[in-house]
Amino acid sequence: MSAAEEALLGALIDQPAQTLRTINGIVSAADFTDTRHGAIFDGLVNAIVRGEPVDVVAVDSRFHAWGVAGINPADVWRWVDPQRMFPHHASQYAQVVRADAVRRRLREVVTHTSERMQSGEPALEIASKAIDELTGLVDGAASGSLQARPLRDVLAGEDTYDWIIPGLLERQDRLVVTGAEGAGKTMWMRQLALLSAAGIHPVTFAPINPVEVLVVDAENTERQWRRATRWIAANAARDGRRDPADVVHLAAGHRIDITKGPHLSEIHRLIDNHKPDVLFIGPLYKLVSKAINSDDDAAPLIVALDSLRERNVALVMEAHAGHAIGASGYRDLRPRGSSALLGWPEFGLGLRPSAETDGVVDVVKWRGDRDTREWPKQMHRGSSWPWEVWQ
Incomplete structure (x- = not known):
């Protein structure tokens, strides 16, 4: 052997x-x-x-x-x-x-x-x-891992949610956040990561059980993270159960192609080492070596991301919105590239600047949720946090 x-x-x-x-x-x-x-x-x-x-x-x-x-x-x-x-x-x-x-x-x-x-x-x-x-x-031959269970056994299972962030993210959820350049999606992603790691609900700001967070940022550098998040981490350490600076693990500034075995294995290794509840990874277009224009381009990316999700983590990803203007006169917030990216995640949210109020964004669903979640409908730029719910 x-x-x-x-x-x-x-x-x-x-x-x-x-x-x-x-x-x-x-x-x-x-x-x-x-x-x-x-x-x-x-x-x-x-x-x-x-x-x-x-x-x-x-x-x-x-x-x-x-x-x-x-x-x-x-x-x-x-x-x-x-x-x-x-x-x-x-x-x-x-x-x-x-x-x-x-x-x-x-x-x-x-x-x-x-x-x-x-x-x-x-x-x-x-x-x-x-x-x-x-x-x-x-x-190839059958692996034997695909098993069929009686429906009665399935129905007898528990319906309880395996929450990571109550009301927002359950284990193995896939969330893709889009928006135009400068719309604030990157800061909202960082807010989700740092506050949940500190034990603060990133939308309601109520206490929650602290979340283990791993970030693989293929676009921004450590210097950019340091400049942008120092104040968020300080406020989260002040108001939360623990300092996110001590527990969030960050791999930043490395261009990767997760459709290649060595790069994907490195991320699997990071998951094994740090055992996160949530993996923040992206942006999507930086995770492959070429544009994601077709379903054939998207397929290996989706397979690789699902292999990470199968490690029992939730995936939160950033993507750029398309440039097209829809019939409503607004920019299309669906991810740029292959249509295969539209139906893949459980949740697809886009941030669009409000036409009525400066500093406010509408949180637009560009795909129907697969389950009930308590996403905010509008947010505004806050003082304590980058984004706060707009009433």
Whole structure:
């Protein structure tokens, strides 16, 4: 078994639910060089989905039930050795395992095709079989992580909200905020981050449980953050339960492309290290190396962002609004670029300067909310905070 296969199994044992979310859809049992290790992978996935324990002792005791023989228990301890396996690299391990499997099967397709050609089979039949094999190679085998539950079990579940910011953000929510340049969306994002981290509701300013916050700002530098947020952090430390300067973690000023494995893995590592409740990331157009003009451009970005969301965090993102003027005479507040970005988040809000009152913005929904939330309808530039609800 390769080192990547060992490390992947070790990550599933060490951090089951988190690893399964990270590698979902990348690799399957059929990708392992040894069918026994593939059976262990399947057994681990099924156990994790069912909520069963998968520690080293539990895994060793299930080998017989999984039809696995000849595996030394010492091997399992080696898989979880912290000197050899790093759970936050699970997606990279899975990609290596999958790539190795594709290479092996590609060699098999070439061999089979060559043998058929030598046997005198009709050329079209040979080509058709090769296409079928290549299609199966690209599609891969089932991972086993997709499970169907009886509706009765689903209905018996709890309806309680897993609030991060009461009334605004639930765990795994996706919020995209847009606005014209200078409309104040960046400062509102910072207000959401710093106040919630301090234990202050960023809209009502009531006390809340402090939120763990990670910010990945691909546009603004640390110097810009320092100049813009020093006063907000000071006021939040004064009125809140803790100083956000001590608990908000910021990665700023780095141009990244999260559709590339190394960059995405770095953000996964930051999530593992800091364990945020909310990840503020963006702006969207700075997270890829080219414009997001088509659905094909947007698809890898959405997949990458969803892989972050699956780490059980809420995502809050900034995007630039389009330049078009709608029939109402107002600038379109939908995100600039592919229409795929419109239906993806749970909540899409735009800040538009009020036509009636200076210093006031209308909070416009450019997509229908998927759930009930208490977003403000209007805000004005405040004295204690950048934005306050306008009554």
